[in-house]
Amino acid sequence: MRRMITCILICITLFSCKQEIIDEGVVARVNDNYLYASDLNTVLPEGLSKEDSLLYRNNYIKVWATKELMLEKARINVEDDNNEIEKLVREYEEELLIDRYKKALLQQELDTVITEQDLDLYYDSNKNVYRLNEDLIQLKYIHFSADLSDKKELIKLFKSDKDEDLQVLTERELEFYSFTFNDSIWVNYNEVEKKLSFLKEEQNLKKNQFIQKEDSLGVYLLTVRDILHRNEVAPKSYVIPTIRQMILHKRKLELMNSIEKTIIVDAIKNKKFEQY
Numbered sequence: 001m002r003r004m005i006t007c008i009l010i011c012i013t014l015f016s017c018k019q020e021i022i023d024e025g026v027v028a029r030v031n032d033n034y035l036y037a038s039d040l041n042t043v044l045p046e047g048l049s050k051e052d053s054l055l056y057r058n059n060y061i062k063v064w065a066t067k068e069l070m071l072e073k074a075r076i077n078v079e080d081d082n083n084e085i086e087k088l089v090r091e092y093e094e095e096l097l098i099d100r101y102k103k104a105l106l107q108q109e110l111d112t113v114i115t116e117q118d119l120d121l122y123y124d125s126n127k128n129v130y131r132l133n134e135d136l137i138q139l140k141y142i143h144f145s146a147d148l149s150d151k152k153e154l155i156k157l158f159k160s161d162k163d164e165d166l167q168v169l170t171e172r173e174l175e176f177y178s179f180t181f182n183d184s185i186w187v188n189y190n191e192v193e194k195k196l197s198f199l200k201e202e203q204n205l206k207k208n209q210f211i212q213k214e215d216s217l218g219v220y221l222l223t224v225r226d227i228l229h230r231n232e233v234a235p236k237s238y239v240i241p242t243i244r245q246m247i248l249h250k251r252k253l254e255l256m257n258s259i260e261k262t263i264i265v266d267a268i269k270n271k272k273f274e275q276y
Contacts, residue, residue, distance in 0.1 A: 030068035135189035
């Protein structure tokens with residue numbers, strides 16, 4: 001009788017545990033490790049269809065189970081007599097903590113404001129470093145249909161340097177196949193040549209050169225404001241993004257060096273660090 005009661009209690013306990021697992025939303029088990037529905041919900045991409053969600057769910061469970069089973073086999077079969085793995089884990093944890101601490105310090109202390117004076121100073125000090133590995137060009141151009149009745153007027157407006165004439169062209173943008181009026185920007189010449197194939201026929205483009213071409217696709221008007229060739233010093237405006245990155249990188253290094261020195265000095269002062 002006592003044995004029967006014990007069996008009944010064990011069954012009740014096992015049923016209770018199983019019921020508890022079900023209630024907690026367990027979707028898979030490997031030995032004593034459980035994968036919960038809440039774990040899946042955190043990684044499941046939004047916007048999937050019902051079928052795709054099911055495929056993703058099943059694949060995630062399979063990957064999770066494979067990892068757990070591989071870990072089990074690894075723990076049984078891989079020897080770590082010298083605690084090498086434990087040492088590597090500890091070193092990784094230390095590096096991760098220090099890295100996050102440094103990022104937090106940089107976020108709080110780093111001066112990210114870069115003035116025009118900062119850019120000028122850095123560019124002037126490192127000008128020769130920024131040599132072009134491509135040709136650059138400043139230009140304005142329009143491409144329009146040869147059937148436009150006032151073609152001569154458009155050419156006249158395009159050649160003009162007056163702001164009011166440029167404004168007239170801007171107001172007629174919808175009549176052009178393509179255009180660019182901002183000739184203060186440096187652009188990659190090869191990219192321009194791909195778009196305006198007639199430039200392949202032009203040799204030795206010059207500053208302030210005007211080009212007019214007409215073919216079955218329409219009329220092209222182009223003015224070269226300036227051109228720079230490979231190995232020439234890159235203009236400041238073209239390398240500003242790179243300069244910003246370099247200035248910030250330099251500031252990060254200087255800030256971290258300062259922080260590390262301060263930590264050492266404080267530790268010596270407070271007798272936390274001694275060198276024998």
